[in-house]
Amino acid sequence: MSKQFTFDEVSKHNKPGDLWVVIDAKVFDLSKFAQMHPGGLAVLSDEEIAGQDATEAFYRPQYKRLQIGVIQGQESVIKAPAPGSLSKVPYAEPSWLVDGFHSPYFTENHRKFRVEVRKFVDEFIYPEAQIKEEDGTRVSQELVDRMTALNFHAMRLGPGKHLKGLTLMNGLVKPEEFDYFHELILSQEIARCGARGFGDGLLSGKVIGLPPVLNFGSEELKARVVPEVLQGKKFICLAISEAHAGSDVMGLQTTAVKSEDGKEWIINGTKKWITNGTFCDYFTVGCKTEDGFTVILVERGPGVETKPIKTSYSASAGTAYITFDNARAPVGNTLGEEGGGIFVILSNFNHEICSPTVPNEAGTYTNSAQVGYVLQLRAQSASYRGGMLEVCEFLDGTAHVLTSKRWTAQRKAFGKPLNSLAVIRAKLAAMISRAESSQNWLENITYQMCNMSYKQQAGKLAGQIAFLKAYSTSCAQETAADAVQIFGGRGITQTGMGRFIEHASTSFHSPSSLLTWNSQYHRTIAFDALLGGAEDVLRDLGVRQALRGMPKDARL
Known part of the structure; x- marks a missing residue:
């Protein structure tokens, strides 16, 4: 049980070398940490901080080890979300996950699948992602094996014969029922780890390197390699x-x-x-x-x-x-x-x-859900939406995603919350609009993938996919820039809550990343604008495909 203190006891520790603060009913001893604080000793020595309740001044204490107790008679009001839970912040999740909204695409099985995938991401992928993104080392074999046990690696390739006979997510979904929306969910949930480099290091090479072997390798080669x-x-x-x-x-x-x-x-x-x-x-x-x-x-x-x-x-x-x-x-x-x-x-x-x-059961080739790497880029880009509209919240040593809207409500400038400023609300409106449009376009294309033959996809979807990829990465760059403006100096700081904004990770729009991912986007979003084809090349591809379909008798 944590040691209990009164406010009077805490207030006596208000000098350099003996400095305590209260944050969300928790008592922290910052005496030794003060000299290492990124904001400098002067920030912590402020008479409104040292020995006081500094909940409003601090976003979230980053180091649980500095906690020495709690305040008598008070409880923490900010609770860590349970693994697999949804954000309650408006627009932090795609609409199909929000109570009261309906979708023609997602089934109850998709919803159950999403819960289990997010639990896995929150418990195993996210913690490792933060470490590996920082130290630059490859994904651990332990995590790879955990993913193997649930057949994550096979599911990331989308529906197809390669799933036959496998137990997916402990039997939650049957191989023959796994579709492109399951793959979309998988990619977007993984993107929530908020670590762009690690996200690609999580065997993204397999997602694009193995399909040619599956589709065009000899039976002998496939039996050995796959x-x-x-x-x-x-x-x-x-x-x-x-x-x-x-x-x-x-x-x-x-x-x-x-x-x-x-x-x-x-x-x-x-x-x-x-x-x-x-x-x-x-x-x-x-x-x-x-x-x-x-x-x-x-x-x-x-x-x-x-x-x-x-x-x-x-x-x-x-x-x-x-x-x-x-x-x-x-x-x-x-x-x-x-x-x-x-x-x-x-x-x-x-x-x-x-x-x-x-290849599907009929033997024809079908592009996998999310419509591929670009759709993986799209799904991830869409997934980072929770990142852009969200920022990292440090609680019990684990970072959780909070939307940017929370920051604008919490942060005060000129004596008022940021969200009282019309210019800030306009930025949020633009970010939300980009996220929602990208997500809905993505879901529509995924639905077409589920209902078209490969030949139809090649003739009708290549251009749409190219446009969506270019549009999403362009939106991501704009959203990242907006997030930096909203977060100010924190948006270019590699530590603390601003690290997600600065990092500007993997894709700008997915279910839980808008603001958080936004930050990461600022530095790394350029990758998505290039991977799978440069934006300008893809836009031109889309237009050329449309021109080929122009009726010869079209006249004004």
Whole structure:
């Protein structure tokens, strides 16, 4: 039981070297910490802080170890949300999760699935994400194994044959009933960890690197590689981009020629900005060959060297520069036809821009939920909405998400709460509008994915997905900038509650990230504007697809 103090007792400790404060009915001894406080000793020595109830002045004490007791007769009014619970702040969650709102898309099973996924994220992914994002190390094998036990890795690839026979989330959803909305939920909930680099380091390379193997690898290759990747024993990434070419896939310069006996490919060249590349065992590599452009699965071994690339976000993503120096791969590792690599890559892009592609029960290829990586980027971007509209709340050593609206109600300027200022309310209105429009567009495309064949998706959704990806990342950048203005200096500070705003994580709009993620967006949102295709390239793709569908008799 915590030691109890009266306000009179606390008030006597009001000098440098002997400094206590009360925050939310809890008593903290800041005597030794005062010299390390980011705001300086003067802030804590203020007569309205030292020895006083400083609840209004402090957002939330960050160090539970400094608590020495509680105030007699008072209880804490700010409670940590239970793992898996929803935020009650308006617009911090997508409308389908809010009491009184209805959705034509989500079923009761989707709702139960969301609860269990969020519990897992809150209990296991979030805590590790905060550590790894900071120290730059890769995801732990312990967390990978925990995810494997629930078949997270398989579910992140969307619906398909690869789920057959698996027990998903302890049997909560049957493999044949798992759809793109389940995948959407999975991606958006994972994005709530608020750590952009770690989010990609959480085997995002597999999400885009394994589908080509699933869809175009030989039965022998799939039987050997797919199980060990889905079980978290081996790791895979997609190695396409080079210093010379990114969105221009046909401009790639890495070469592959056959050995004299014709049994092996000999690969030479470099790849750059490859997510998870530093710790992967397999590389799905785009190469120039005699017949054109070919995709080959290359295993780590002699002739394969990976080096980390320092980027704006955490090294925990495993972003790599890869050198292939006479690296060898069996010809049986060819994915699809020799010279047919463009079809392999293009079949993957909707999912990369939306979600991975996997063959459905009919044997046709279907892009996975959220419509892929771009849809994963979208889902995450949408997911960070809770981050933009929310900020990190430190309680019992764990960060929880609070919306930016709470901050604007709590923070006072010119003698009034921030939200009393019309300019602040206008920023909040714009942030909410971007979040809601992105989320609803995302849900509509996901619904189309559930009801279209692959051929229909390619003809009707590629442009929409491209537009959504560009729109979402553009919205994210604007929202991140707004969040920094709302948070002021805290929005560019890497410690305390402002760290989420400064970090500006993974995607701007998902269920619990708007303001929190917003901050993270400020530094790392540029990644989403590039991954899966640069914004300008995707906008042009969308327009060109629309122009191809223009009726010939259209006249004013």
